[in-house]
Amino acid sequence: xxxxxxxxxxxxxxxxxxxxxxxxxxxxxxxxxxxxxxxxxxxxxxxxxxxxxxxxxxxxxxxxxxxxxxxxxxxxxxxxxxxxxxxxxxxxxxxxxxxxxxxxxxxxxxxxxxxxxxx
Amino acid sequence: xxxxxxxxxxxxxxxxxxxxxxxxxxxxxxxxxxxxxxxxxxxxxxxxxxxxxxxxxxxxxxxxxxxxxxxxxxxxxxxxxxxxxxxxxxxxxxxxxxxxxxxxxxxxxxx
Numbered sequence: 001x002x003x004x005x006x007x008x009x010x011x012x013x014x015x016x017x018x019x020x021x022x023x024x025x026x027x028x029x030x031x032x033x034x035x036x037x038x039x040x041x042x043x044x045x046x047x048x049x050x051x052x053x054x055x056x057x058x059x060x061x062x063x064x065x066x067x068x069x070x071x072x073x074x075x076x077x078x079x080x081x082x083x084x085x086x087x088x089x090x091x092x093x094x095x096x097x098x099x100x101x102x103x104x105x106x107x108x109x110x111x112x113x114x115x116x117x118x119x
Numbered sequence: 120x121x122x123x124x125x126x127x128x129x130x131x132x133x134x135x136x137x138x139x140x141x142x143x144x145x146x147x148x149x150x151x152x153x154x155x156x157x158x159x160x161x162x163x164x165x166x167x168x169x170x171x172x173x174x175x176x177x178x179x180x181x182x183x184x185x186x187x188x189x190x191x192x193x194x195x196x197x198x199x200x201x202x203x204x205x206x207x208x209x210x211x212x213x214x215x216x217x218x219x220x221x222x223x224x225x226x227x228x229x230x
Contacts, residue, residue, distance in 0.1 A: 035219070037221075044222075045165065045224070047218055047221065062217075103171070104155075104212055105155040105170045106157075106165075106167065107170075107176070111163075111164055112164050
C-alpha cells in the first residue's frame, strides 16, 4: 500500500533552516510528483510547491520563492523540503502529498511534521 | 487570504444533510479547473473524499457527493454521521497565481 512517512518534529531558532523528509513506499516513486503543503496552528492549508521526482524540476509558490528548496533522492525514494530564514510564522505542520500530473489532486498524504520556530 | 471561499462552519443532526460551498473566480473554477475536496479529522492529515467535482475515490462512502455551478462547487454529506465531524477543504488551481489553492476550510459539527 502507498505510504508517505515523514521525519519527526523539529524545534528551530528564528533565522535557521529546517529540512523535512518524506519517504515513499508502495509505488513507483518517480512516477508521481511530490507537493508540499503546510498548516499553521488552527489555520487552513497552504500550498508551497512541487518537485517532479523524475526530472528534479521544481515549482514554488510565490510566497516561498527564495526561501524554499525541494529536492529528492531517487535511490532511497525520499523527497525533501528545506525552508530557510525561519520566522515565528513558519511554525506549522508540513505535509508531503503525492500527485499525478494527469490529474491535479493529492491522493495520498504524509502524516505531517511539526516545525516550531522559537525566537 | 485564499482565493476560494468557504463558510467557516456548518452543522446538522445525525441523519441530516449538510452542504459546503466553495466560491472561486474567473482564474480558478471559472477558468475550467477542477475542484477536489479533502476531509481532515482532528490531528490527522487531509484525506481526499471527492475529486474532479463529483467523483468519489474507492472507499469513500456514497453519502459524500459533489457538484459544480458556475464559479462555485459544493460538497454534500447526506445521512450525517458522528464520524463525519471534521474540517473540509476544497482545492483547485489558479492561473493568476500559477499555483494550487485551497479553500478557507469549513468545520462540520454533528449536533
